[in-house]
Amino acid sequence: MSAVEIVLSVVKVLIMLLFFLNMAALCTWADRRQGAMVQDRVGPNRAVVHLPNMLARGIVLLPPALFGVLAIFSSLGALAGRAAAERFTVNVQLAILVGWFSLLVLCAKVRSGGAINKAEEMFADVDPRSFFFAGLGVHALGLVAGRLVPPASMPLAAQVSGFVLGGVFLIVALYATSRVPDGPIPLRLAGTLHAIADSIKMIWKEDFIPKNADRILHGLAPMLAVFSAIAVMAVVPFGPDLCFTDGNRNGTFDFSDLGNLVATVPASGACNGFLVKMQIIDLNVGILYIFGIAGTGIIGAAIAGWASDNKFALLGGLRASSQMVSYEVAMGLSLVGLFLVYGSVRMSDMAVWQGANAWGVFVQPLGFILFLTALCAETKRVPFDQPEGESEIVAGYFLEYSGFKWGMFMTGEYIELAFSSALLVALFFGGYSLPFLHADGITIAFGDTMLFQYKMTHLAVSIISALAFFGKTIFVTWVQIFFRWTLPRFRYDQLMKLGWTKLLPLAIANMMVTGVVVLALRNAGPAADSWLKLLADITQGFVAVATLAGFVALVVGLLEPVERKKFLASSAARFAAAMGGVKPEPQQA
Amino acid sequence: MEPLDRDLEEGLLELPSEPMMLNMGPSHPAMHGTVRIVLELSGEMIQKADVQIGYLHRGFEKMCERGTWTQIFPYVDRCNYVSPMLNNVGFALAVEKMLGVTVPERCQYYRVVLGELARLCDHMICSGAMCMELGAFTPFLYFARAREIIWDIFEEETGARVTHSFGRVGGMANPPTKYFKDMVRAGVPRVLQLISEGEKLLLKNRIFLDRLENVGVMSKEDALALGWTGVVLRASGVPYDVRRAHPYLVYDRMEFDVPVGTTGDNYDRFMCRQEEIRQTARIIEQALDQMPDEGPINIDDPRIVLPPKQEVYTTIEATIQHFKIVMEGIKVPAGECYSYTEAGNGELGFYMVSDGGGTPYRVRIRPPCFATTQGLEQLITGLMIPDVVPTFGSLNMIGGECDH
Numbered sequence: 001m002s003a004v005e006i007v008l009s010v011v012k013v014l015i016m017l018l019f020f021l022n023m024a025a026l027c028t029w030a031d032r033r034q035g036a037m038v039q040d041r042v043g044p045n046r047a048v049v050h051l052p053n054m055l056a057r058g059i060v061l062l063p064p065a066l067f068g069v070l071a072i073f074s075s076l077g078a079l080a081g082r083a084a085a086e087r088f089t090v091n092v093q094l095a096i097l098v099g100w101f102s103l104l105v106l107c108a109k110v111r112s113g114g115a116i117n118k119a120e121e122m123f124a125d126v127d128p129r130s131f132f133f134a135g136l137g138v139h140a141l142g143l144v145a146g147r148l149v150p151p152a153s154m155p156l157a158a159q160v161s162g163f164v165l166g167g168v169f170l171i172v173a174l175y176a177t178s179r180v181p182d183g184p185i186p187l188r189l190a191g192t193l194h195a196i197a198d199s200i201k202m203i204w205k206e207d208f209i210p211k212n213a214d215r216i217l218h219g220l221a222p223m224l225a226v227f228s229a230i231a232v233m234a235v236v237p238f239g240p241d242l243c244f245t246d247g248n249r250n251g252t253f254d255f256s257d258l259g260n261l262v263a264t265v266p267a268s269g270a271c272n273g274f275l276v277k278m279q280i281i282d283l284n285v286g287i288l289y290i291f292g293i294a295g296t297g298i299i300g301a302a303i304a305g306w307a308s309d310n311k312f313a314l315l316g317g318l319r320a321s322s323q324m325v326s327y328e329v330a331m332g333l334s335l336v337g338l339f340l341v342y343g344s345v346r347m348s349d350m351a352v353w354q355g356a357n358a359w360g361v362f363v364q365p366l367g368f369i370l371f372l373t374a375l376c377a378e379t380k381r382v383p384f385d386q387p388e389g390e391s392e393i394v395a396g397y398f399l400e401y402s403g404f405k406w407g408m409f410m411t412g413e414y415i416e417l418a419f420s421s422a423l424l425v426a427l428f429f430g431g432y433s434l435p436f437l438h439a440d441g442i443t444i445a446f447g448d449t450m451l452f453q454y455k456m457t458h459l460a461v462s463i464i465s466a467l468a469f470f471g472k473t474i475f476v477t478w479v480q481i482f483f484r485w486t487l488p489r490f491r492y493d494q495l496m497k498l499g500w501t502k503l504l505p506l507a508i509a510n511m512m513v514t515g516v517v518v519l520a521l522r523n524a525g526p527a528a529d530s531w532l533k534l535l536a537d538i539t540q541g542f543v544a545v546a547t548l549a550g551f552v553a554l555v556v557g558l559l560e561p562v563e564r565k566k567f568l569a570s571s572a573a574r575f576a577a578a579m580g581g582v583k584p585e586p587q588q589a
Numbered sequence: 590m591e592p593l594d595r596d597l598e599e600g601l602l603e604l605p606s607e608p609m610m611l612n613m614g615p616s617h618p619a620m621h622g623t624v625r626i627v628l629e630l631s632g633e634m635i636q637k638a639d640v641q642i643g644y645l646h647r648g649f650e651k652m653c654e655r656g657t658w659t660q661i662f663p664y665v666d667r668c669n670y671v672s673p674m675l676n677n678v679g680f681a682l683a684v685e686k687m688l689g690v691t692v693p694e695r696c697q698y699y700r701v702v703l704g705e706l707a708r709l710c711d712h713m714i715c716s717g718a719m720c721m722e723l724g725a726f727t728p729f730l731y732f733a734r735a736r737e738i739i740w741d742i743f744e745e746e747t748g749a750r751v752t753h754s755f756g757r758v759g760g761m762a763n764p765p766t767k768y769f770k771d772m773v774r775a776g777v778p779r780v781l782q783l784i785s786e787g788e789k790l791l792l793k794n795r796i797f798l799d800r801l802e803n804v805g806v807m808s809k810e811d812a813l814a815l816g817w818t819g820v821v822l823r824a825s826g827v828p829y830d831v832r833r834a835h836p837y838l839v840y841d842r843m844e845f846d847v848p849v850g851t852t853g854d855n856y857d858r859f860m861c862r863q864e865e866i867r868q869t870a871r872i873i874e875q876a877l878d879q880m881p882d883e884g885p886i887n888i889d890d891p892r893i894v895l896p897p898k899q900e901v902y903t904t905i906e907a908t909i910q911h912f913k914i915v916m917e918g919i920k921v922p923a924g925e926c927y928s929y930t931e932a933g934n935g936e937l938g939f940y941m942v943s944d945g946g947g948t949p950y951r952v953r954i955r956p957p958c959f960a961t962t963q964g965l966e967q968l969i970t971g972l973m974i975p976d977v978v979p980t981f982g983s984l985n986m987i988g989g990e991c992d993h
Contacts, residue, residue, distance in 0.1 A: 311611050315633065315974070382724050383796055391618050391722040392975045486790060488723035488797045491975045492633060 004255050012280045016233045019470060023418035023477065024411050025195040031414070031481050047197035049187045056185035061177040068169030075162025084158040088149070091161035092142040095168045100135025102172045104128055109179065116179075129559050205403035210309045213400065217307035222401065222408035225300030229415040232293045235286055236422050237348045239278030239432050239466035240439065243271035243458060265458050269352070269439040278432070278466060279348055286347040287339075290423065291332055294378065297416070298324040301380075301387055304409070305397035316396025319492060320387035324378055326499045331374035333507035337367045337514035338427060347426060355433030358536035359543065366510045368428045370503055375424065377499065379416040382484040386492050421476035425469060429476070432469035435540040435547075437461065446541065447534035608636055611974075615644045619722055619978045623988030624962070626969075626977065633973045638966045642959075645992045653952040657918025658684055658758060661952070666752040668956065668990040671714050672933040674707035674743070676990075677756030682837060683928035683939035684758045687921050690888055696760050697838045698880035702773060703746070703755070705869045705876070709780060710736050711933030711985070712820075712862040712869075719859065719982035720791060723800055731787030735780040742772050758919055759894045760887030770877050777870050784866055801856035805968040805980035808853060815967075816960035819935025821984060824861040825853030831931035842879065843872045858983040893919055918947025932957055934985040956990035 030037075036044075051059075071091070079087055107123045115121040149157045187193070209218055244253070247260040253274040265271060283289050298321050305317015339345055341363050342353045354360055361368045377384035388396040398409045425431060436444045441456035490498065521528055608629040614620030623645040629637035649668065653661045665680045666673040678700045685692065692700070717732030740750045745766055747753040755762050791797045807817075812825040822829055830847045832840040848864035850857030887894045891910050900907035923945035929938040935957025942951040961984050968980050 311609060385724070386975075389975065391724070391978050394617060486725060486727045488720060488725035488791075488794065488800060489975075490796055491800055491973060493973065494796075494799055 002253060004253055004258065007255075008276060009280065012278070016236075016238065016280060017230070020230075020233055020415050020418050020422075021411070023474070024414035025199070026192065027414045027417055027477060027481065028198075028410060029192060029195045030478075031417075031484060044194050045188055045191040047188070047191075047193040049193065050184040051187050052184060053180070053182060056187075057177050057180050060180055061173050064169045064173035064176070068166040068173060070166075071162050071169060072166035075159045075166070078155050079158050081154075084154045085146070085151075087158040088154060088161050089143070089146050091158065091165045092146060093139060095161070095165040096135060096138045096142055098165075098168050098172060100131050100138070102176075104131045106175075106179075107131060129561075132559060199407060202404045202407040207405060208400075208402040210400050212309040214307040214309075217303050218400075219405070221300045221304035221307060222398075222405045222412070223300075224303065225297060225412040226408045226415070228293050228295075228297035228300065229412040229419065232290050233419055233422070234280040235283050235289055235347050236419075236426050237277065237279040237282075237351050237431060238422075238469045240269065240351075240462055241271065241348075242276040242278065242462055243273050244276065245273040262458050264455070265439045267438045267440045267443070277348060278462075282346065282348050284346050286345045286350075287335065287427070288345055291328065295324075295328055297412070300409075300412070301397045304401070305387075308397070308400035310400050312393045312395075313397050313399045315393050316387045316389065316399065319389070319393075320380065320397055323384065323386060323492075323495060323499075324380070326496060327374045327377040327384075327503075330499055330503035330507050331371060331378055333504065333511060334367050334370035334374060335427070336507075336511045338364050340511075340514050340518050347431075351426060351431030351433060354430040355438070357533075358539040359430040360428035362536075362539040364428070364510070364514070366506065367514075370507050370510065371427070372424065374499075374503060375420045376480070376483065377495070379420050380413065381417065381480065383487040383489045384495060385484075385489055386495060389489070417480060418473065418477055421480060422469075422473045424476050425472045429472050430543075432465040434465065434468045435544040437464065437468075444541075446537045447530060606631070613974075613977065619981060621986070621988050623992060624981075624986065626965075628974070630974070633975075635969055635972055635974065635977070638969050640962060640965045642962060643992050645988045647989075647992070649990075650952050650954060654949055657947050658921060658949060659914070659918065661949070662756055663752065663754045666754050668954065669711070669933060669937075669987045670751060670989055671987060672707035672711035673752050674703045674755065675711070675930070675932045676937065677753065678704045678838075679928070679930040679932060679937045680939055681756040681758055682930060683926065683941060684919070684921065686928045687924060687926045687941065687943055688758070688893065688919075689922075690759060690890065690893065692760050692888055693885045694839070695881050695884040696886045698876050699761060699765055699886065700756075701838050701840065701843075701876045702873055702880070703743075705873045706739050706742060706773070708869050708933050709777075709866055710739050712866050713780075713784065715934070715982070715985040716859060716862050717787070719979055720787075720797070722978045722982050723797065725791065725794075725797065728787040728790045731783050731790075735783035735787075738776045738780055738783075742769075742776055745769075745772060757887070757894070759890060760885075764886040770880070770882075773873060773877060777873055781867065781870055784863070788863060798856065800975075800979055801859060801983075802854060803852070804855045804972065804976050805983065806852055806854045807964060807968060811967065812853065812964070815964045817935070817964060818960065819931070819933075819957050820861050820865060821858055821935065821961050821964075823848060824850035824857040826850055831929060831936050835929070837930060839876070839879070840872075843875050845869075845872050855979050855983045920945065920947060921949075929955070934958060934987070935961065954990065956987075958984075958986045958991040959993065962986050962991055 075091075103123070106120070107126060107128045110120045110123045111128075115124055209215060243262045243265055244257050245260045245262055246253075247257050248254075257274060260273075262271070262273060301320035301324070302317045305313045305315070305320065308314070308317075338350075338360055341360075342350050344350060344353070350360075357363075376382075380387050386392075386396075388398075390396075393399075398406055401409060436442055439458070439461060441461065442452070442454040443450070444452040521532065608631055611628045611630055612625060613628055614625040615622050620626070623642065625641045625644065627639040627641065628635050647667075649664060652664055661680060662677060665676040669676050681700075713732040713736050717729040720726075720732075721729035743753060744750050746769060747755040747762070749755075807815075807821070807825050809826045812822050813827060817825070818829065818831075826849055828847045828849045831837075832843075832845075833847055845868045846864075848861045848868065850861050893914075895901075895914055896907035896910050901911045902908075921943040923943055925940070925942040927938055927940045929936050931937070936955070937957055938955030940951075940953040940955065941949055944950040965981060965984060965986075968984075969977050972980065
């Protein structure tokens, strides 16, 4: 293993660790703040960092100024033909986007903090939504205007638009900096800093160990719980393979080759240079490794329950061990159908197969439901959180833990939550692939009918794919958090009954039916293959349309006027209003 | 090596085991800090349960005997802090029974509406807390939101959100506000809507139904023998409702159904509460229609009701009267009485003895929860630990009035 490969591995480990640790903190924050969120606030919001004025100004000024300068410098060189047209369109659209978004932010600032000059007073009266709609209109106008420019003057137009974009960025940077008030700037980040404050607090809290507890095991248990949660993330691919050429032609992959990312790769993704996998390690046992390591999480819970010298904790530990062991069986078997279809247990192969054909959720819908259920039980999430059972056995196996040991159990649980989402994405939601996005760009085709094609560079496709993976993971985590908020929990014997008498037989049935179908299709000949390809393309189209519809629905939802639908302003509120009103407390913002 | 087919006695194969003792509570989320259950467990199965109350002992009855009749109202508020208005009304009716007076008609309707609003709160919080203790937090938030609406009405009417102390002997502390009827008419439909939305999350949920159905069954006979009243009794199949059996105030003029359960399990208790919420809404609607807009709220008897403040400041008679009532208390004729009303979770009785002075000689409360809680041991024996939570929740025990 060469030095560059070691460095790349470290970088990949850091990417995954940082993502999952941050997700764990954010999930804890989101998961435990339901009561506050229902009241349209984010919960405790008191954790604050006071940034020095200069630093705050720098943070506001530097990024947009940098972008602006970059835009201007990159417009100095002349472009020709299609590249110029593309550059012009991108510049214009970006400038418009930056324009209306900045106006929107300014409007919000003016509304909450008051205007400082005449121009800003005008903003306070404008409905913020009109900026958005006006922005959409100008976007469309910009597209039309791009067609009106004669091809001969396109290079000039590209340059001018670049200067305009840079100018917009610089104006935004300077004006936003001038709006930063004097004195230290309190930074709250919508309450997310509170998660950090909580973890700092946990480190300094007393580490209480019951008198008769087994001190060694009591200390070992949280480490085991976190270890298994972290170790499993090694085999999940989070992006497509990167392809580098041998720049100096010495036949070995070294640091200088890192600059030689190939410009484009063919649609098959084939690479004749050095391949860097966006995956910490590509094991040929893949998913089996995950099952093996995830199973050790039980040991942490069981040891914690036993070593705590507490009967509630003992019950929790026993529940944890029996529940997690039994659901491990159903979890493994529910995936066998998927292995048959993909023809591999290697995680990277699975992602490639889903990108080329259909997502796993379409080829194995029953398997998906079974796996999701078993996964929830395996990660001890509601409605399967009997080991914790906060209203029955108080906190279960981590009842006697305090300070950061307790924090490690919590971190482990929420890393598991985020990781289980990543696993669901990798197995059932296409991994890093997006519908119609191939290694060489966007190709919308149904069967043999080509509808649309747009070539993209290898770098662009790789970045978009990696972002897609993390985006999908965040979305699935969000869905899983909703389970916890809504569902009541099972009773312990009902849970076992569900696992052994419902999930397991269904998983076996799914496995057998899939086996028969796969065998039949293998022998069916090329006609069936083309039909399957068409079906797969249709599912991809379905996903694309659903994503678009979801995005539109989200925007429409965000744009709905926020009116606190109060039945009555209470007499206390009326009294306060009569006294001149009260300023909202920061923790209620 | 011993032969595999050696005969072994079955009994020897079993590992010796002994029951595990487990203290559930008083500091346990489902035990409200006021109840302890000493469990004998075999695995998670409850073999024996010893329910112990009394961790909130305040000496309610002794406190009542130290003050005047009027000073008891804040105490009865704290008895059932989920529906204090019903306790206010119940205690006022008890003293009025001893005095032999009847409040004006408008006040009777006013008391009915306020009391039924409090009943809505009581049932919603009980059902919501039961869901929350099972892990379903969202339905609880729906119910809590509905309760906010009622609390807003109470705040407008009484000036306090939770402990109103709004009842008075011979009337109420204040007449209804100008917008009282409008507020209730606007609020109750929204409450019912929120209730339906919360129910949608629960009643089609297999997990929720499995947790409640056929858990904690109480037969009709046992329920009667234990002295149960209220929803828990009706869920076991006995259609006894004080409002129907022995009508007080103007309940004889109201049309409403008494929901009755069939099996007496947790599910029946939950569903009876939900149905009673709807029946209560019916009563409120009728009472609002019949309630006169004009007329006195308090009885016209200066020995019982405080004179208006304006007169206290301007006339000597009113000043004297004011001081007589405040300093010495209302003179209730010597004698004893038992007065009972339908509170949120059953029959709320006050047994009181007067020696003719301004202070009660003896007050004894019959809280519905006390009788209900003594059935808990019978309910949970043979069930599992997780079943304790919904079963105990479905009894709607309120620590304040249960403890003696």
